[in-house]
């Protein structure tokens with residue numbers, strides 16, 4: 001069937017396009033580019049010094065010399081560093097001129113080329129907005145094409161985001177080798193991608209998949225032992241060579257060599273032309289770390305291209321320097337009708353039969369966790385600062401200082417989204433660099449949060465006049481901020497050093513609380529406090545440490561250690577833990593979870609959880625290895641332990657179940673699970689959320705650990721996991737000739753679930769992991785990996801993953817009917833990402849009930865409907881002017897009055913009878929808790945386009961006719977918007993100034 005389709009296809013194209021290969025020469029678009037990993041083997045600073053700065057300096061110079069030359073600048077981080085710290089005034093002038101002439105073109109425009117498998121859409125949007133804001137403000141340009149040549153697989157969310165940002169075409173490269181092969185043969189590398197099943201054609205985008213040569217030029221030249229079309233050789237670290245002579249520089253193009261070069265290039269062009277429907281070949285000229293010495297590059301390519309064009313009749317090929325937009329422009333004008341791809345993604349990704357790039361989903365768990373934490377901190381700081389600016393434009397928190405803190409964290413969070421950043425595929429020193437940038441910027445954001453919390457409803461500035469009082473030293477004050485635009489009731493955990501406590505809210509009323517010895521330390525106590533907060537509100541809580549605890553003091557009950565050897569008796573003694581939603585049973589013969597009954601339907605599901613390990617091969621001579629990219633199981637997983645201990649701490653707010661997992665009968669345990677079951681009967685506290693935190697590590701070498709949740713759910717090894725937290729993907733188990741285990745691993749960014757007709761088990765996560773269902777009823781999450789191998793390439797670049805850290809990821813588990821969990825999991829995932837910010841503050845010198853007459857939060861709540869999520873609320877600080885040419889001359893203060901608001905509908909069409917409906921809200925009313933809205937302007941995803949003036953290219957598809965352009969748009973001076981399933985809508989909002 002595939003064969004017939006291919007023939008029909010070829011015939012149809014032949015006629016519709018009417019191009020006969022022999023007559024018309026192939027038109028080749030030679031696109032000069034340099035793939036510059038922001039941080040991979042070398043740090044940003046090392047890369048800037050060794051080559052990255054030279055790329056922009058030398059390209060600027062060389063393009064200015066010859067008007068045919070072109071270059072595409074792909075990521076912004078290096079460019080911005082060059083622009084701010086290296087570029088001379090002359091170079092800046094030249095750059096502006098080159099951009100004007102369309103010869104230097106910014107592609108993607110984000111800070112980095114973000115990873116597609118393990119990043120969250122919040123951060124993908126952030127890093128794009130960060131780069132787009134800079135480009136628009138500085139040059140007035142808005143990138144309209146992507147160049148995702150290196151991310152390890154392609155997500156279906158990326159094309160949606162790029163479409164929303166106003167892009168006209170998308171470009172990917174790394175997809176399964178066997179699939180690419182078929183697509184090449186059938187000329188199906190280009191298609192129109194409808195990444196979202198709800199948004200469909202509304203946000204579709206033309207997508208070009210690079211052929212098997214990908215983004216590099218062929219490096220094999222039959223007549224040369226050097227490196228092909230890379231006349232500048234390879235970059236040298238740590239210092240560029242003083243004499244300008246780099247290693248591996250190719251033979252120059254001379255009278256003697258030009259024909260051989262031309263022949264090689266033409267053959268390659270013809271080979272590629274056969275895989276595409278039109279007579280145009282995209283010929284990327286470059287690779288990793290190229291064009292740091294552009295004069296050598298262009299001075300050799302110029303005569304070579306001239307030679308080919310002079311002989312184009314004979315070669316059947318013409319060549320020209322081009323930007324990416326020139327290539328896409330030409331394809332667009334060919335007026336062909338393109339096949340449509342639905343919302344399937346290209347994950348996971350394999351390069352060869354035993355090379356499944358599914359290991360990086362779990363590589364460097366700590367970095368993945370910190371990156372998400374930093375993103376969540378940024379979100380909280382952005383929302384709070386925005387509220388503060390609207391309410392107190394002349395308040396005492398210096399706005400420039402505040403914006404600097406936010407910008408630093410935006411930069412750090414953007415940077416780590418790089419496809420060798422959050423993926424965990426970088427060298428150890430680069431991982432440390434990312435961590436350091438994140439942690440430093442997070443500290444800045446904490447300072448900002450602290451300043452915003454304490455002001456303007458001034459706690460008295462610390463005074464030494466306060467009477468010394470023993471009571472006072474036994475007090476602690478915390479502020480709890482809910483950064484979401486929903487009201488919440490939840491439990492926060494404050495670590496304290498006293499065994500008994502009492503908690504009061506800011507009205508002096510006692511608050512339900514529970515205290516117990518901490519799960520992870522003998523010296524501290526966990527104090528659980530039930531907090532009720534409105535959307536975007538914070539409250540202060542006072543913790544006192546009296547002798548007689550008002551908080552419920554929970555005491556642990558320990559259960560005798562059970563060995564795996566004694567499993568035969570299992571199932572006799574079942575110990576229940578009951579909440580309003582569930583009955584959990586624990587088996588006293590195994591000390592493991594036995595089953596969970598969800599009480600709403602009184603349905604029991606057998607569930608047990610434990611840890612298993614894959615033993616990785618580290619010897620390249622003994623078969624395929626696992627490394628930071630690749631997962632290559634050396635057989636199936638084995639049980640990771642010999643014995644289990646259990647402790648149950650029955651509580652009035654939470655019941656905690658602690659599992660300590662032992663390798664052997666020794667005192668030391670390496671793994672643990674802490675499960676918290678909310679116990680608040682009859683309160684607003686949601687009971688469906690079972691919170692689990694795991695502790696693992698340090699692992700022994702060449703170990704990959706998975707948490708296995710084995711259930712009676714008949715999922716037939718099908719699972720669902722999310723693309724970037726935006727949408728769920730169905731992952732059907734597939735059998736392959738080779739490597740079936742590793743190729744059935746998938747990324748989980750926020751959510752994974754398994755289900756049958758009756759029940760669904762959902763996990764939501766605070767960081768990315770790999771997930772799989774290798775056996776019916778099983779959901780396996782890879783949490784941590786430590787690997788060492790003897791592959792020369794890995795060793796040379798220090799890319800073995802000898803990660804000896806202890807990791808503590810959190811998953812929330814939910815069980816219920818498919819319809820009940822459909823209502824919950826999206827919001828739960830968002831709530832896990834944006835847990836309340838708990839911040840200790842200095843204690844005021846006076847007892848605060850006296851000093852603080854104000855009741856409740858100083859901020860009014862802001863609440864969106866349950867299916868809408870406040871995706872962003874921030875003050876970007878950009879200076880844009882609606883008159884496109886004017887804003888380039890603005891060199892004023894950052895704009896503190898332009899508020900960026902982004903709202904997302906969390907549900908897919910048809911997912912829930914109620915929650916999937918389009919929602920109409922009046923923004924003026926929805927935001928009135930913040931201030932009085934004066935004006936609203938709808939913008940593209942990254943804010944750079946007025947949505948009314950944004951016209952993306954419409955690529956022809958067979959079903960063009962049924963395209964509904966029913967974009968319901970807001971009328972001017974009406975504040976009502978309707979947000980449909982999975983829509984993300986971005987606005988600039990202006991508030992009435994409160995300056996007097």
Ligand SMILES: *[C@@H]1O[C@H](CO)[C@@H](O)[C@H](O)[C@H]1NC(C)=O
Nearest residue numbers: 017330331332333334335336
């Ligand atoms: C495609 O259509 C456009 C407008 O309809 C036209 O200007 C252009 O010449 C066409 N291109 C080809 C290759 O037919």
Ligand SMILES: *[C@@H]1O[C@H](CO)[C@@H](O)[C@H](O)[C@H]1NC(C)=O
Nearest residue numbers: 486487533534535537861863
């Ligand atoms: C949210 O909480 C606030 C109080 O903090 C309350 O005034 C408001 O009515 C609540 N809104 C909703 C939708 O529950």
